[in-house]
Amino acid sequence: MNHSTWVIDGGRVIDPANDFDRVARVVLHDGKVHSFDTSDGDLPPDAQRLDASGKIVAPGLVDLATELREPGSEEDETIQTGSDAALAGGYTTVLCCSSTKPLMDSAASVQLVRQIAQEVDGVRVLPIACLSKGRQAEQMAELGILARAGAAGFSDSPRPMSNDALLKRALDYCRMFDLPIFDRPEVPELAEGGVMHDGQIGLILGLKGLPTEAEDLAVARDVRLAEATKGRLHVGPVSTMGAIDMIGRVKSRGIQISASVCPHNLFASDELLRSYDSRYKVHPPMRSPSHVEALQKAVADGVIDAIESGHMPRAHEKKANDLDLAPFGASALETTLSAVATDLIEAGILDWRRAIECLSAAPARIAGVSGGSLSIGENADVTVIDPNASWNVDPREFRSRCRSSPMAGRTLSARVTHTLVDGRLKFQLQPECSAT
Structure with missing residues (x-):
């Protein structure tokens, strides 16, 4: 699940800290935010790609x-x-x-x-x-x-x-x-x-x-x-x-x-x-x-x-x-x-x-901690969100040990599909979990 270079393509990149909100390509390299909208010719041949079309980055x-x-x-x-x-x-x-x-x-x-x-x-x-x-x-x-x-x-x-x-x-x-x-x-x-x-x-x-x-x-x-x-x-x-x-x-x-x-x-x-x-x-x-x-x-x-x-x-x-x-x-x-x-x-x-x-x-x-920004050189901490997803909250499926939630039984909108910490993929939503 780890890779030195990630190319996150086609997503709506929302970075309030930099007043950035548009569809863009984000390149992560060696645990840092490396660049935006880099052409294919300038990418390492072994770069791992993540298609974020229709999603929020x-x-x-x-x-x-x-x-x-x-x-x-x-x-x-x-x-x-x-x-x-x-x-x-x-x-x-x-x-x-x-x-x-x-x-x-x-x-x-x-x-x-x-x-x-x-x-x-x-x-x-x-x-x-x-x-x-x-x-x-x-x-x-x-x-x-x-x-x-x-x-x-x-x-x-x-x-x-x-x-x-x-x-x-x-x-x-x-x-x-x-x-x-x-x-x-x-x-x-x-x-x-x-x-x-x-x-x-x-x-x-x-x-x-x-x-x-x-x-x-x-x-x-x-x-x-x-x-x-x-x-x-x-x-x-x-x-x-x-x-x-x-x-x-x-x-x-x-x-x-x-x-x-x-x-x-x-x-x-x-x-x-x-x-x-x-x-x-x-x-x-x-x-x-x-x-x-x-x-x-x-x-x-x-x-x-x-x-x-x-x-x-x-x-x-x-x-x-x-x-x-x-x-x-x-x-x-x-x-x-x-x-x-x-x-x-x-x-x-x-x-x-x-x-x-x-x-x-x-x-x-x-x-006062690092994070909250996709500035070049910052830690490659990225969340990819499907804003069109819909899912039923069943606490029995929680990763937390606690199964008590005021949201239990509700149908909620939007869901996280990928989470990367320091440029390493730490979470990926399984396809069967992505919708109700």
């Missing part, structure tokens, strides 16, 4: 927050299975959350994840190390040591950072490394014990709610500290109208803050929880229709910069519990791009250029 997708769960919770996911799922979803780089055992709050734990990922040799895995020791929000982790060990950023996600003073110090401190801090915005005291969106549906079902103000207050704190410190802070995923409003207002004042949203918050409301099906128990929770509409508009307007998968894999025996006892989480890497195509592009909310920007160029820019 884009920079590999980049995910800002993937839980891979290894080491420590391999019953949920491993770096191998998570990598396989990411490649099938068109991802070439994923930022790996610190929810491992041991936690990624030491150089050794960061290096272990990097070593396992190197042995798997699939998707590019960049560890996000803990922001606080033991993710206890009491003492700042040794961020300098973690940065030297290869951390791409810092976060206690999926836990929120509840210590305001610690976050402020960390934002100041991280400026010397030029590394981002990622915060999952939530006030723990307001959200404790919550199962779903705090609204009419939750009241009818008798389930404790996750109030919007738990997110709104945390976002207000985050944006104010970002303004005060001028540190690199990413807030996400967000799910409320209040959060969008605050982010939009501070951006209009030129404050450098970025935000992301998950696909499950863009397609459906808390009405789905009437089924008491734990596959819809996700975090952030599915909100009311007015929040969904506001989030969609915020992505289109650029108030929200990026779309992250929200991949929080949990084993079947955990998700099979009663709704109030089952953990939050879902498998999302394999469905994110198709969900965006179905719920945003087909609905006329986004075009393909903006969608690729949200899934590739913007996440790479936010994280």
